[in-house]
Amino acid sequence: MNRTMKPAALSVPALMAHAVNTPDGLLQAPRADAGNVSAQLTEVGASIKALREDVMPKAEEALKLAAKGEKLTDELKASIDKVLGDFNAASANHQKLEGKLEALETSNLDLAQAIAGAGTGGKSGRVSAGRELVDSDAFKAYSAAGAQGNFKFDPKAAITSVAGSGGGLSWTERDTTPVNIARRQLFIRGLLNVVPTAAKAVDYSKQVLRTNNAAMTAEGAALPESTYGWEQAQASVKKIGHHINVSEEAMRDSTQLAGEIDGELSYGTDLAEEAQILSGDGTGQNLSGLITEATAFAAAAGLPNTDRIERLRLAILQVTLADYAADGIVLNPTDWAAIELMRETSTGAFLFGVPGTAAAPALWRLPV
Numbered sequence: 001m002n003r004t005m006k007p008a009a010l011s012v013p014a015l016m017a018h019a020v021n022t023p024d025g026l027l028q029a030p031r032a033d034a035g036n037v038s039a040q041l042t043e044v045g046a047s048i049k050a051l052r053e054d055v056m057p058k059a060e061e062a063l064k065l066a067a068k069g070e071k072l073t074d075e076l077k078a079s080i081d082k083v084l085g086d087f088n089a090a091s092a093n094h095q096k097l098e099g100k101l102e103a104l105e106t107s108n109l110d111l112a113q114a115i116a117g118a119g120t121g122g123k124s125g126r127v128s129a130g131r132e133l134v135d136s137d138a139f140k141a142y143s144a145a146g147a148q149g150n151f152k153f154d155p156k157a158a159i160t161s162v163a164g165s166g167g168g169l170s171w172t173e174r175d176t177t178p179v180n181i182a183r184r185q186l187f188i189r190g191l192l193n194v195v196p197t198a199a200k201a202v203d204y205s206k207q208v209l210r211t212n213n214a215a216m217t218a219e220g221a222a223l224p225e226s227t228y229g230w231e232q233a234q235a236s237v238k239k240i241g242h243h244i245n246v247s248e249e250a251m252r253d254s255t256q257l258a259g260e261i262d263g264e265l266s267y268g269t270d271l272a273e274e275a276q277i278l279s280g281d282g283t284g285q286n287l288s289g290l291i292t293e294a295t296a297f298a299a300a301a302g303l304p305n306t307d308r309i310e311r312l313r314l315a316i317l318q319v320t321l322a323d324y325a326a327d328g329i330v331l332n333p334t335d336w337a338a339i340e341l342m343r344e345t346s347t348g349a350f351l352f353g354v355p356g357t358a359a360a361p362a363l364w365r366l367p368v
Helices: 012-020 035-068 074-116 129-135 137-144 248-253 255-279 308-321 333-340
Strands: 201-211 227-236
Touching: 035 074, 129 137, 248 255, 308 333
Parallel strands: none
Antiparallel strands: 201 227
C-alpha cells in the first residue's frame, strides 16, 4: 500500500523548542558532498598528463622507425600498448568522474532550491516561517540566554501582493464560457411526426364527407346508401430563417464566436418554428398552427366547468366525442403552476401530493 506523506506544520512554541535543541549543523541545508569526486578527478587528470608525457616520446620513436621502413622492436611495441591501454582507461574514468561531479552539483542546486522554498509550495526565492524564525536576531538572543523568559517574534513579509512586489504576478481568472440569456424549452415539435421533403409543396387527399347510413336491412330489401367524399389539398413548404452580420476579422480573432453565433441562430429558428406550429394563423408565409386548425372549446352541457382541472377534463371529452384520442396536454407554465398549487378545502393538502416528491407532470392520465 502506497501512502503520500504530507508535511506537518509545527506551532511556533514547538518550532522554537525544536530549533533550540537542534545542533547548528542540522539547521543548515544538507548537501550531497562532491568534494571527494572533485579530488579523484584531479588525481586522474594528473595521471592522464603523466601517461601522455610517457607515450609521446615512444610514439615519435615508432614513427621514425616506420619512416625508415624498420620494424618496431617487441619491447617498444609492448611498452606502447601498455601505455595506450592505461591512457584509454584513465580517460574513460575521467569522463565518468566528470559526469558524476556534474550530477552532484545539479542535485545540490535542486536540493538548495527545494529547501529554500520549503513550506511555501516549492517556490524559490521565498523563506519559510520556520527559517525566518531561526535566523532572526531575536531568536538567536533568546537561544543564547538559555531559552528563558518571554520571546516575541514578528515575521516580516518579504513579498506582498502590492504593485512592484508580488502583485505583478497576480492575475484574475477568466471563464471563456459566456453567461447567455436563458432559452425556453421547446416541446411542441416533439409531439408531431416530422417527415423531410425536397419539394416546394406537398399535395395530399383530405376526406370532407362521410354520411354513414349503415342500418339493419330485411332479406331482399335494398341496402341503404352511404356517401363519402375526398378532395385534394396542398400544404406549401414555408421557410423560417434569419441572419447576422459578422466581420471576417472578428471571426478570425475568436474561434469561439462562430459556435456561439450558430447556437443562437439555431435556437432563434426553433423558437419561431415552435410558435408557428402552435399558433400560426395560416396567412401569407405563416403556417396553419394547431390552435388555428382545432375546433374551438365547447363544454359539454350538464358537467362542472368551474376551474382549470375541470375545464381540461371537458376538453379531453370533446376530443373523445369527435372520435379522436388525446395523447397530451399543452399548457402555459402559469396555468400549470396554478393547478399544482390547488389545495383541498378541509385539510389544506396539495391535490397533487407532496411537493418534494419527484413525479413527471401529468393530469387526467395524460402527460402535461
